[in-house]
Amino acid sequence: MNHLFYEIEGELRQVEEYLLKYVQAGHADLRKSFVHLLRAGGKRIRPAFVLLAAKYGQYNSSKIIPLAAALELIHMATLVHDDVIDSSIIRRGRQTVKAKYGNNFSLHSGDFLFAKALTIIENYKSNHINQLLAHVSVEMCQGELEQIASAYKLEQNIRNYFYRIKRKTSLLISASCQIGAIAAQADPHIVKTLGRYGHYLGMAFQITDDVLDFIADEKTLGKPVGSDLRQGIITLPVIYLLNCGNEEMKKSLWEKLNSPASSQDDLHDVVELIKQSEAIPYSLDIAGRYVEKALKELEVLPANEITESLHKLAVFIKRRQF
Amino acid sequence: MREEKLNYEKINIIYSLLYFNLINQGEETIHLFAIIEIGGVPMLEKIVLEFAPEIAVIQAKTQKAMQSKAGHVATLLSLKEAPDDYLWLPSLSLVSAKTLKEPNTKVIYLAASMQVLYLATRIHWAIPEDKDCLKLKEQIQYPILLGDLLYSRFYAIICRYELDQYLAYLATLIGNIHQEHVLRNEKRKLNLSEEPHVLRIYSLLGETACYLAAHLSAGKTYLYETIKQMGNHLGMLRGVWEEGYDPYPYLTKWYRAWELLEVLPPGPGRECFQAILLGLGRKWGLERPPVCKDLRA
Numbered sequence: 336m337n338h339l340f341y342e343i344e345g346e347l348r349q350v351e352e353y354l355l356k357y358v359q360a361g362h363a364d365l366r367k368s369f370v371h372l373l374r375a376g377g378k379r380i381r382p383a384f385v386l387l388a389a390k391y392g393q394y395n396s397s398k399i400i401p402l403a404a405a406l407e408l409i410h411m412a413t414l415v416h417d418d419v420i421d422s423s424i425i426r427r428g429r430q431t432v433k434a435k436y437g438n439n440f441s442l443h444s445g446d447f448l449f450a451k452a453l454t455i456i457e458n459y460k461s462n463h464i465n466q467l468l469a470h471v472s473v474e475m476c477q478g479e480l481e482q483i484a485s486a487y488k489l490e491q492n493i494r495n496y497f498y499r500i501k502r503k504t505s506l507l508i509s510a511s512c513q514i515g516a517i518a519a520q521a522d523p524h525i526v527k528t529l530g531r532y533g534h535y536l537g538m539a540f541q542i543t544d545d546v547l548d549f550i551a552d553e554k555t556l557g558k559p560v561g562s563d564l565r566q567g568i569i570t571l572p573v574i575y576l577l578n579c580g581n582e583e584m585k586k587s588l589w590e591k592l593n594s595p596a597s598s599q600d601d602l603h604d605v606v607e608l609i610k611q612s613e614a615i616p617y618s619l620d621i622a623g624r625y626v627e628k629a630l631k632e633l634e635v636l637p638a639n640e641i642t643e644s645l646h647k648l649a650v651f652i653k654r655r656q657f
Numbered sequence: 658m659r660e661e662k663l664n665y666e667k668i669n670i671i672y673s674l675l676y677f678n679l680i681n682q683g684e685e686t687i688h689l690f691a692i693i694e695i696g697g698v699p700m701l702e703k704i705v706l707e708f709a710p711e712i713a714v715i716q717a718k719t720q721k722a723m724q725s726k727a728g729h730v731a732t733l734l735s736l737k738e739a740p741d742d743y744l745w746l747p748s749l750s751l752v753s754a755k756t757l758k759e760p761n762t763k764v765i766y767l768a769a770s771m772q773v774l775y776l777a778t779r780i781h782w783a784i785p786e787d788k789d790c791l792k793l794k795e796q797i798q799y800p801i802l803l804g805d806l807l808y809s810r811f812y813a814i815i816c817r818y819e820l821d822q823y824l825a826y827l828a829t830l831i832g833n834i835h836q837e838h839v840l841r842n843e844k845r846k847l848n849l850s851e852e853p854h855v856l857r858i859y860s861l862l863g864e865t866a867c868y869l870a871a872h873l874s875a876g877k878t879y880l881y882e883t884i885k886q887m888g889n890h891l892g893m894l895r896g897v898w899e900e901g902y903d904p905y906p907y908l909t910k911w912y913r914a915w916e917l918l919e920v921l922p923p924g925p926g927r928e929c930f931q932a933i934l935l936g937l938g939r940k941w942g943l944e945r946p947p948v949c950k951d952l953r954a
Contacts, residue, residue: 362836362839364843416801416805419784438785438786439784439785439838439842440842442784442804443835443842444839446781446804446831447831447836447839450829450835451828451832453812453827453828453831454828454832457821457824457828460821465815465821466813466816468812469813469817470813472808472809473806473813475809476802476805476809479802479805480799480803480806483798483799483802
């Protein structure tokens with residue numbers, strides 16, 4: 336997706352260099368684990384949104400790059416902890432920090448990354464940025480708690496799902512868009528619009544991610560197909576089928592999913608059932624509607640190259656296959 | 658090995674209570690009880706009497722920090738030990754401030770944030786390795802997220818009560834604590850003593866709680882440093898006591914803390930510091946050094 340970021344290609348490279356340089360401080364194993372994390376790659380959409388949003392204000396790349404890096408550090412910290420919580424061995428096609436170094440190390444390294452992010456953010460001396468990020472951090476944890484509390488529970492509705500994905504993904508993307516603009520002292524009206532754009536796009540991004548968990552191949556995903564289901568995480572395609580599928584399908588799903596002890600064969604059957612059902616087009620349609628909402632927000636922003644980039648990003652998220 | 662076993666026990670307690678509540682209260686009000694076994698000997702009775710209203714605010718703030726959204730996962734901290742004991746860190750902040758002047762609102766919220774940070778650290782500290790134990794995965798999920806939630810709430814308290822000026826200092830503290838944990842685990846794997854790293858964590862916590870509270874109380878600069886050193890020593894001694902280490906190699910810290918006490922201005926703050934030192938001394942069968950005056954006389 337790098338072609339979408341040509342406006343900020345150079346700055347994104349600098350964010351990467353900043354991250355690499357920044358994580359050099361600390362204990363040798365911590366350094367190695369961060370380099371391992373960085374080399375695993377990732378879309379870097381959060382720093383990209385910080386940089387693009389900052390261009391609506393008084394843009395100063397050297398000022399904004401550390402902030403963009405801090406957002407990626409927060410995201411990395413959550414990934415490291417998520418892998419311990421989910422006992423994940425593979426992420427982005429590479430061994431996770433948890434698999435390589437164990438639970439204790441991963442927890443401490445995640446907390447260390449979070450602390451490093453706060454150290455960078457503090458330099459901006461902005462209570463507005465701090466309040467926003469603190470709120471997002473709290474809500475992200477609430478979302479995660481909700482996710483594990485609702486694992487293997489099939490009585491969920493779409494509202495429960497939206498509650499979770501808003502906290503899991505959308506809030507941090509929305510915050511990335513806002514804090515870039517806040518740090519560059521953009522017009523408050525633009526800050527709010529970008530926040531809404533980020534929220535809608537984040538929702539679309541997560542729904543697409545959840546669909547790809549069923550339809551993409553293992554190599555593209557960088558993790559096994561149906562990983563969410565294996566963790567008991569009930570996503571939109573499953574909720575759709577459980578509520579709108581025919582009676583026979585519903586019964587079969589209930590039987591196969593109603594226990595943490597479901598066999599691998601059962602899960603494989605469910606993945607196949609979902610792939611062949613209406614659940615995938617339905618979920619993609621919902622994601623598409625969120626993208627439309629995001630695009631609508633862009634209409635009130637100045638018509639320039641940055642808005643054009645944000646437009647392309649939204650369209651990409653609608654069509655993405657990885 | 659002893660600590661490893663203890664950690665497993667702690668996690669088991671967390672899981673059992675969570676399981677109990679899932680069954681008995683349904684999904685609407687799930688309570689997560691995180692039991693942190695810290696110890697049982699009250700040593701801060703004087704402080705509880707001196708700072709009753711402030712401690713009530715800190716306790717309320719801590720309880721609130723432990724709660725998740727109503728109707729989702731409500732979390733509640735249930736601590737086995739006496740409240741005056743588990744609040745040792747915020748108590749140090751209150752006493753430090755009182756040494757210079759009456760603790761203001763900011764000092765109380767700083768103390769509350771230190772308590773939330775401390776609990777987050779303790780919870781993540783207690784997470785064991787899994788080693789292919791699948792059941793453990795279910796047992797550690799909530800405590801990990803509870804620790805994360807507390808760190809986030811700590812950040813929120815700092816921002817909400819305009820304590821941002823200390824964010825860099827506190828973020829560095831968190832980074833250092835977790836770096837010490839990594840070093841400690843490394844030593845453990847090599848069968849070397851992990852004691853210096855554990856005690857470093859306690860002394861960093863004590864030092865920060867005292868120093869920032871003194872700084873907020875705007876006293877004389879030389880007193881900040883004295884109070885900071887006092888916090889460092891008391892934090893370390895607290896760690897020795899809490900972890901059940903042999904106190905003998907650390908008694909110099911106890912004596913040094915008595916010397917620092919002599920530099921502090923007389924008043925209720927200094928008396929509270931003295932009460933802490935006497936409490937620790939009693940635990941280890943030590944008497945007040947003869948050169949130090951009894952401030953209660």
